[in-house]
Amino acid sequence: MNPNSPSEERRTVVVVGAGPAGLTVGNILRAAAVDCVVLETESRQFIETRPRAGVIEERVVRGLRDHGLADALSARAQVHDTCEFRFADERFRFDYAELTGHHHYVYPQPLLVTDLVREYADVRGGDIRFGVRDVRLHDLETDRPTVSYSDPATGQRHLLRCEFVAGCDGARGVTRDAIPDGRVRISRRDYGVGWLALLAEAPPSSDCVLFGVHPNGFAGHMARSPEVTRYYLQCPPGDDPENWSHDRVWHELRQRLGAAGAPPLNEGRLLEKRVLDMHDYVVEPLVFGRLLLAGDAGHLTAPIAAKGMNLALHDAFLLADALVAQVTKDDDTGLLGYSHASLRRVWDYQEFSGFLSGIYHGTASGDPFLAGTTLARLRRLFTSRAAATSFAEQYLGSAAAY
Numbered sequence: 191m192n193p194n195s196p197s198e199e200r201r202t203v204v205v206v207g208a209g210p211a212g213l214t215v216g217n218i219l220r221a222a223a224v225d226c227v228v229l230e231t232e233s234r235q236f237i238e239t240r241p242r243a244g245v246i247e248e249r250v251v252r253g254l255r256d257h258g259l260a261d262a263l264s265a266r267a268q269v270h271d272t273c274e275f276r277f278a279d280e281r282f283r284f285d286y287a288e289l290t291g292h293h294h295y296v297y298p299q300p301l302l303v304t305d306l307v308r309e310y311a312d313v314r315g316g317d318i319r320f321g322v323r324d325v326r327l328h329d330l331e332t333d334r335p336t337v338s339y340s341d342p343a344t345g346q347r348h349l350l351r352c353e354f355v356a357g358c359d360g361a362r363g364v365t366r367d368a369i370p371d372g373r374v375r376i377s378r379r380d381y382g383v384g385w386l387a388l389l390a391e392a393p394p395s396s397d398c399v400l401f402g403v404h405p406n407g408f409a410g411h412m413a414r415s416p417e418v419t420r421y422y423l424q425c426p427p428g429d430d431p432e433n434w435s436h437d438r439v440w441h442e443l444r445q446r447l448g449a450a451g452a453p454p455l456n457e458g459r460l461l462e463k464r465v466l467d468m469h470d471y472v473v474e475p476l477v478f479g480r481l482l483l484a485g486d487a488g489h490l491t492a493p494i495a496a497k498g499m500n501l502a503l504h505d506a507f508l509l510a511d512a513l514v515a516q517v518t519k520d521d522d523t524g525l526l527g528y529s530h531a532s533l534r535r536v537w538d539y540q541e542f543s544g545f546l547s548g549i550y551h552g553t554a555s556g557d558p559f560l561a562g563t564t565l566a567r568l569r570r571l572f573t574s575r576a577a578a579t580s581f582a583e584q585y586l587g588s589a590a591a592y
C-alpha cells in the first residue's frame with residue numbers, strides 16, 4: 191500500500207483515547223446508534239492491565255449503571271464507608287457514610303477499563319483501533335473536522351472525516367495540543383511535592399483507606415484487591431524511584447502509618463514503584479471548534495484527592511449525552527453547556543485537592559507554624575461535626591450542585 195495515499199472513511203464522532211473517558215463516551219454513543227470510532231495508541235492488553243485509580247464515587251457508579259455499564263462493577267466492587275487518619279501517634283476513624291449517608295466504591299481502574307472495552311467492542315460491536323500511530327487533528331474550526339493516523343502494521347495513513355472529535359487522550363495526548371496557542375486558557379498549579387506510588391503484593395492492612403500525616407511526609411494506604419494494596423509515600427519531586435529500596439519503603443510506611451494500637455502492616459513484594467510529581471491544570475473552555483476535551487485531556491487533578499477518574503467519567507456522561515442529543519435530535523443545548531457544566535465541578539474538586547494537600551503535606555513542610563495550623567485543621571475534623579460533614583461531602587463528591 192502507498193503510505194502517500196491515505197484511505198478515507200466517514201464517522202459521526204471520532205473518539206481519541208480509550209481510557210475511562212473515551213470508552214464511556216464510545217459506549218454511550220454506540221448504545222444510541224451514533225456512528226463512532228475509538229482510536230488508541232496502546233494495545234488492548236496494555237490498557238487492560240495499566241494500574242491506576244481505584245476509588246469511585248457513588249454518583250459515578252450510578253451514572254455507569256444508568257448506561258448499562260456497571261454489571262461487573264456492581265458484583266465485584268467493594269463498598270467503603272470509612273477512612274482513617276493517623277497522626278501524632280493516634281488513629282482517628284472518619285465515618286463519612288454516617289455523616290452523609292453516602293459511600294465510596296473501590297474497583298481498580300484496569301478492571302473498569304476491561305469491562306468498558308468488552309462492552310464496547312465485543313457486546314455493542316463498536317469500532318476500536320489499537321496501536322494507532324501519529325494521530326493528528328485537522329480543520330477543527332470547520333463543521334467537517336478530520337482525524338488522521340498511521341496504521342502500525344502497514345504504515346498507511348488513514349483519514350477519518352467526522353462531525354465531532356472527542357479528545358479523551360489523557361494528560362499526555364495530542365488533542366489538547368491541537369488547539370492553537372492563545373485560543374484557550376490553561377491554568378496550572380504545582381504542589382512542589384512528589385509521591386512515590388507503590389503497588390504491593392500484599393493484602394490490605396486495614397478495612398479502610400489510611401492517611402498517615404507525619405513529620406517525615408504523607409503516606410497513604412488503599413486496598414485494590416484482597417491480594418494487592420496501593421501505597422503512597424510523599425517524596426521530593428523528581429525523586430528517582432531507585433532511591434527507594436524495598437527496606438526503605440517498608441520502613442517509611444511503618445513510620446508514617448504507625449499509631450498506638452494499629453496492627454502491623456502486611457508487607458510484600460513491590461509490583462510498581464514510580465514517582466508522580468503533584469500538579470494540576472485546567473483548560474478553559476473544554477471546547478475548541480468541533481473538538482471537545484474530556485477527562486485528563488482537559489483537566490488534571492493530582493491523585494491527592496482520588497478524583498481524576500471520577501471527573502473523567504462525569505465528563506463522559508455529560509459529553510456523550512450531549513453528543514447523542516445533538517446527533518439524534520439536533521438539540522445543541524448539551525454541547526453548548528458542556529464546558530461550563532464540567533468545569534464547575536472540576537474547579538470545586540481542584541479546590542478540595544488544594545485543601546487536602548495542605549492537610550497531607552503541611553506537617554512535613556519544615557515550617558513549624560504551618561505544621562501547627564495543619565494539625566488544627568485535622569483535629570477540627572474530629573471535634574466539629576459541621577467541619578466533618580463539609581469535608582465528607584467534598585471527599586465523596588456528593589454535593590447537591592456544583
Ligand code: RFL
Pocket residue numbers: 206207208209210211212229230231232237241242243244245246299325358359360361362363364365387466484485486487493495496497498499500501502
Ligand atoms: P487516561 O486514562 O489517561 O486515558 C487516555 C487514553 O488515551 C491514550 N492516548 C492516545 N490515544 C490515541 N492517540 C493519542 N495520541 C493518544 N495519547 C494517549 C492513552 O494510551 C490512554 O489509554 O485518561 P482519562 O480517560 O481521562 O481518565 C483519567 C484517569 O485515568 C485518571 O484521572 C486517573 O487514573 C487518576 N487517578 C485516580 N483517579 C481517581 O478518580 N481515583 C483514584 O483513586 C486515582 N488514583 C490516579 C490514581 C492516577 C494515578 N497515576 C498513575 C497518574 C493513582 C495513580 C497512581
